[in-house]
Amino acid sequence: MSTVLILVDHVGGVVPPAVGELATFGKRMGDVTAVICSSKSADLIPQLSAFAISKVIVCDGVEFEKFSVGATVQALSAVVTQVNPSAVLISSTARGKEIAGRLAVRSNSGLITDAIDIDANCVATQSVFGGSATVHSTVSHGTPIVTIRSNSIEIEAGSGAPIVEHVAVTFDGSDKATVTSVEPALKGGRPELTEASIVVSGGRGTDGNFAPVEEFADLLGAAVGASRAATDAGWYPHSHQVGQTGKTVSPQLYVACGISGAIQHRAGMQTSKTIVVVNKDPEAPIFEVADFGVVGDLFNVLPQASGALKLD
Numbered sequence: 454m455s456t457v458l459i460l461v462d463h464v465g466g467v468v469p470p471a472v473g474e475l476a477t478f479g480k481r482m483g484d485v486t487a488v489i490c491s492s493k494s495a496d497l498i499p500q501l502s503a504f505a506i507s508k509v510i511v512c513d514g515v516e517f518e519k520f521s522v523g524a525t526v527q528a529l530s531a532v533v534t535q536v537n538p539s540a541v542l543i544s545s546t547a548r549g550k551e552i553a554g555r556l557a558v559r560s561n562s563g564l565i566t567d568a569i570d571i572d573a574n575c576v577a578t579q580s581v582f583g584g585s586a587t588v589h590s591t592v593s594h595g596t597p598i599v600t601i602r603s604n605s606i607e608i609e610a611g612s613g614a615p616i617v618e619h620v621a622v623t624f625d626g627s628d629k630a631t632v633t634s635v636e637p638a639l640k641g642g643r644p645e646l647t648e649a650s651i652v653v654s655g656g657r658g659t660d661g662n663f664a665p666v667e668e669f670a671d672l673l674g675a676a677v678g679a680s681r682a683a684t685d686a687g688w689y690p691h692s693h694q695v696g697q698t699g700k701t702v703s704p705q706l707y708v709a710c711g712i713s714g715a716i717q718h719r720a721g722m723q724t725s726k727t728i729v730v731v732n733k734d735p736e737a738p739i740f741e742v743a744d745f746g747v748v749g750d751l752f753n754v755l756p757q758a759s760g761a762l763k764l765d
C-alpha cells in the first residue's frame with residue numbers, strides 16, 4: 454500500500470485537530486506517516502495516537518525553532534526523497550502554504566492549495582472564484598503536495614500508538630532567516646477562528662457594538678469573526694476578518710449577524726456546512742447562501758437567542 458505523508462505543525466506543543474483531518478484524508482489513499490520537525494516531539498507523539506496514523510517520522514539533528522520554515526522544508530524534502538510518498542498533505546495555514554510552496558519548488562512537484570476535499574485517487578476539490586465554482590484537480594508532475602483547509606472532514610479515530618522512527622537530518626543554512634525571539638499571540642477563551650467548529654460574525658449592522666455577537670458566541674463556544682466593513686471601521690481587530698482578503702473558514706455552523714454578504718465576505722465562509730443569517734434587510738445578498746435566515750435586527754434577535762441558550 455502506498456504511503457501518504459502529513460506534516461505535524463503545532464502550537465506550543467499541542468497538536469491541532471487539523472492534523473487529524475489530514476490523517477483522515479490521507480488514509481483514503483494509503484498508510485499515513487506523520488512527519489515531525491520540532492524539538493517537542495516527545496510531547497507531540499502521544500497525541501498522535503488519537504488519529505489514523507500508522508507511523509511517525511521524527512526529524513532529529515536540527516533545532517527547528519531557531520530557524521524559519523527553510524529548515525522544516527529541507528527536512529521534509531529529505532523525508533520525501535527517502536519515502537517516495539504518493540502525496541504530501543499539509544494544513545492550509547499561512548505557514549503551511551509557505552512550507553508547501555517551498556517544498557514543491559525544491560522537489561520539482563505540483564502544488565494544490567486550499568483544497569476542501571481529496572479522494573482516494575488524489576483528486577482534490579477546491580472552491581474558487583469566491584465560492585462560485587468548484588474545481589477538481591490533480592498533480593501531473595512529481596509528488597502531489599496538497600494543502601487542505603481546516604474543518605473539511607470529520608476526524609477518524611486512531612486504533613493505537615503509531616510506530617516511531619527517528620531520522621537524522623541536516624540544515625545547510627541556505628535559508629539565512631533565523632528566529633531571534635518569539636512572542637505568542639494573545640488569546641482569550643475562544644477557539645482559533647480558522648479551526649473553530651462554530652463561528653459567529655458581525656458586520657456593519659452591529660454599528661460597532663459587538664457585545665451581543667460576543668455573548669452569543671461565548672454561549673455556543675464559538676469563535677468571533679467580522680466582515681471587512683467592521684474591521685475597516687475599527688470596530689473589531691483585522692485578525693478576525695473573514696473574507697477573501699481575510700481568513701477563510703469552513704466551520705460546521707456559521708452565524709452571520711448584520712452582514713450584507715458582499716462577494717468578498719462570502720468567499721471566506723460559504724463552504725461552511727450550515728449557514729444562519731440574521732439581517733434586517735430581507736434583500737441582503739447573504740441570504741442567497743443561507744440555510745436558515747432570520748429577518749430582524751440583531752440587537753433584538755441575538756439577546757433572545759442567548760436567553761434561550763441560558764435557559765438550557
